[in-house]
Amino acid sequence: MDKALYIAMTGARASLQAQATVSHNLANVDTAGFKAVLANTEAFPVRGAGYPSRVAALHVDQGFNSSLGAMRVTGNALDVSLHADRWLAVQSPDGGEAYTRAGNLSLTPNGQLVTAGGHPLLDEGGNPMVLPPHQALEIGQDGTVSIVPLGEGADTMAVLGRLKVVEARPEQLTRGQDGLMRNTSPQQALLQAPGTVMTTGAVEESNVDAAGALVQMIQIQRQFEMQVKVIKTGDENARTSNSLLRLGG
Template identity: 40%
Template sequence: MDRILYTASNGATRILEQQSAISNNMANVSTTGFREQLAVYRSVPVVPQAGELPTRVSTVASTPGSRFGQGAMLETGHALDAAIAGQGWFAVQAPDGTEAYTRAGEFAVNQENQLVTHTGLPVLSNDGRPIEIPERGSVTFATDGQISALGAGDNPRDIQMLAQLKLVNPPTEQMLRGDDGLFRLAGGQPAQADESMRIAPGFIEKSNVNPAEAMVAMISNARQFELQMQVIKNASTNEERGNSILSAVG
């Protein structure tokens, strides 16, 4: 069998992997705080054997990553919405009990009176614990992440200081995306809180995916995949012709 089949099929596999990542980005264009997923592959020369010419090039997958540039800020005016100003993350408690990080600041209060993300994950305070919200309390975020609340019918002078959001800002090269869409430190340990970080109350950060760029990338990948399939088809045709010639000679 012509070895070009293996080279072309390998290239087609890498293209499909990248197309999957791009499709996921397109599906999350409207997801608050979503970070664009990157799937990179690079070409490598195939080392020829004795008597072969160095004409074949294969592909290998590079380490996938994410684009951490900030998305557009959208003012909502909702008291429980917050966006991080600049780089950094909100700390949340993942379903497995570990500490994880997200940029999504669409918060709510669940039935247990805990501050949670829009997916129901508890938001963590500086001491690493879920944040309790008074029943029917009016919540206010300060720019440094301090959370205050005023109970229903309480005097404005009786405002309660509840907790401070845990805001972290580790180096982006240490952040890994999990299958659940949350980010964690590569070593698995909790990140240290960064008291210099600031938030924008009443705002949310939109996805940093550029829909136009993602669409162009999808079209480009589709064309490249067609080229790989054409190479496989040509290799099959050439093999059939070669077999016909050999049969005729024999």
């Protein structure tokens, strides 16, 4: 079979993978704090005997779009919108530390402060933040969590602790399969960000450009159709060549 079929197949495969990335972005267009996944295709020379004229297509993950999403004011005491290069520290499913900008928080029945995805938020000491029964809650712009205990007046508001909010540039983070960010250099721990780190009563929306993603999806679909057409044409040429060889024999 003509090797061109394999080259066209790598392009079709890369297009399908890119389509899956765009679909994932579109599915999260309404997810608070979501950062659009970036993907690209790079040339991969096919090495071996003969003249090196064949180049395959390889799908590559280029990280995420670090631009800030629009801020939406909600007035909810459990909603926070993080400033640039600030990330909430959460406990990942494997028990490690991960990071997110999803600021639409909630409380579990046992008083644990979690993200919308159910990941426990960590305090400055790296422990899950758990709140005792209370009648009022306030999260300060520096990440401090305060409550008014049950049956007490507003003047008895007590500070329970401070959320762990780290300072990290995009190149210091990598996205995991669970959508959470991890430190690219675990040996160099990310430090607590000083001062004002968030705006309360608001959430950062997804930074996915829905219209742009739809246009990109159409372009990728056309590329895939072209690559499939090349495969079909190559197969037809191979069949025709075999027929001519049999007739010549």
